[in-house]
Amino acid sequence: MRTDLLDIRPEVRSALADGRPVVALESTLISHGLPYPQNVEVAGASEAAIRASGAVPATVAIHGGRFLVGLDEPALMALATAAAGSVRKAARPSLAAALTDGGWAATTVSATMIAAHAAGISVFATGGIGGVHRGALGGGPATASFDISSDLEELGRTPMAVVCAGPKAILDVPATLEYLETRGVPVIAVGQPELPGFYARSAGIAAPSSVADIGEAAVVVSTQLGLGLSAGILVCVPVPPPEALPDDVAREAVERAVADAARAGIGGPALTPWLLARIAVLTDGASIRANTALIVNDASVAGELAARLTAGPPR
Numbered sequence: 001m002r003t004d005l006l007d008i009r010p011e012v013r014s015a016l017a018d019g020r021p022v023v024a025l026e027s028t029l030i031s032h033g034l035p036y037p038q039n040v041e042v043a044g045a046s047e048a049a050i051r052a053s054g055a056v057p058a059t060v061a062i063h064g065g066r067f068l069v070g071l072d073e074p075a076l077m078a079l080a081t082a083a084a085g086s087v088r089k090a091a092r093p094s095l096a097a098a099l100t101d102g103g104w105a106a107t108t109v110s111a112t113m114i115a116a117h118a119a120g121i122s123v124f125a126t127g128g129i130g131g132v133h134r135g136a137l138g139g140g141p142a143t144a145s146f147d148i149s150s151d152l153e154e155l156g157r158t159p160m161a162v163v164c165a166g167p168k169a170i171l172d173v174p175a176t177l178e179y180l181e182t183r184g185v186p187v188i189a190v191g192q193p194e195l196p197g198f199y200a201r202s203a204g205i206a207a208p209s210s211v212a213d214i215g216e217a218a219v220v221v222s223t224q225l226g227l228g229l230s231a232g233i234l235v236c237v238p239v240p241p242p243e244a245l246p247d248d249v250a251r252e253a254v255e256r257a258v259a260d261a262a263r264a265g266i267g268g269p270a271l272t273p274w275l276l277a278r279i280a281v282l283t284d285g286a287s288i289r290a291n292t293a294l295i296v297n298d299a300s301v302a303g304e305l306a307a308r309l310t311a312g313p314p315r
Contacts, residue, residue: 001118005099008119009070012058016120021055021306024116024124027071029295030059030080031087031106032273033127040080042292046125046299053303058121060112062090062098062105067115079104091150109162110154113232122225122309123161125302127295128168128198129234131176133271134258145267148179156183160232161221161309163302165239165294166196166203169254170275173203181208184231186224189238190217190301196238199279199290200250207236214301218308225309237301243293245286253282 008016015022025046030039047057058070061079068075079087088105090098092114098105107115109126116124130149138145155162166189167176173195180187189195189207197203211217217235224233238244245253257278261267266274279287 001114005066006115006119007064007066007068009058009068009072012056012070012119015056019310021123021303021310022058022121023050023055023299023302023306024069024112024119024121025050025057025059025299026109026112026124026126027059027061027079027106028089028108029127030061030076031082031104032089034292036080038292040076042295043076043080045296049296049300050125050303053300054307055123055303057299057303058116058119060107060115062088062095062107062111063103065099065102067099067107067118069115069119069121079106092154093150109149109151113154113158113160113162117158117160122159123163123302123306125163125299127291127298128164128166129155129162129176130272131167131171131173132179134170134172136172137175147268147271152176152179152183152185155180155185155232155234157230158232159225159230161225161235161302161305162232163235163237163298163305165198165298166236167198168272169198169200169203169250170258170272170279173205177205177208180234184229185234186220186231187234187236188217188220189236190214192238196236197247197250198294199239199245199253199283199287200247201238201241201244202247204247204251214304215308218305221305222309235301235305237298239290239294240297243290245283245290249283250287253279253287256282 133147
């Protein structure tokens with residue numbers, strides 16, 4: 001990437017130069033995921049959790065034709081309070097348009113990974129990754145939507161550890177795991193044999209691999225990133241128990257929301273936000289509390305992972 005496209009905040013630049021741990025954060029949470037002021041509160045809590053774990057946070061966004069790697073408070077507030085519809089949502093396919101536009105653009109998982117990797121950051125925390133949407137494969141070419149998130153392709157081409165609570169529960173999770181396997185992306189669950197279920201502790205699916213704790217995860221991540229391969233690695237940690245939805249409650253809400261969307265004819269880019277909002281209604285707001293808790297928890301775990309990686313080869 002051209003160096004003139006990167007605007008790295010001095011604190012982040014200094015940490016990277018000194019070999020101190022840095023964790024990247026996406027910005028779509030701030031602009032598209034939560035309303036003001038909750039977006040600022042969660043973003044602040046995530047950055048604080050990273051600092052408490054011994055690392056430096058680097059929230060990524062686009063403004064003025066450049067990637068901002070690390071947002072100061074004025075920039076974060078500008079993004080959080082921007083008029084509805086004025087902030088682009090940038091992913092790999094739309095990066096050129098977002099950069100040439102000159103205004104604000106929030107980075108999704110794929111765009112954040114691209115900017116963070118270019119800056120020299122190897123750990124990224126997010127809530128849940130995108131994946132293969134239900135019905136994407138259909139019954140054949142005539143019925144398949146091929147709605148597959150660019151997050152998966154980015155994980156297959158950018159060597160970075162992505163800490164999350166698993167694929168979003170509204171997706172076709174088994175197909176998402178198959179896609180990641182095809183792209184050579186290791187998926188590990190921390191502290192349990194099952195894949196985390198985003199809102200719930202378990203997705204009801206065995207994780208491809210599991211480790212006992214973040215210390216063991218750091219060994220696997222260090223080995224993966226040291227292989228010189230293009231693929232990243234997905235580190236999945238379950239939502240904290242106090243805020244987790246019971247497995248059956250989460251799955252029932254997701255199934256009902258998906259059915260409601262089909263009846264209402266909702267699809268395309270509008271589908272994910274519609275489903276998340278519908279699930280919030282069906283769970284009386286419990287899904288929002290779980291989502292907030294897992295975002296901050298992922299940031300904390302990512303901070304610890306980054307600190308372990310920069311301390312030297314884990315054993």
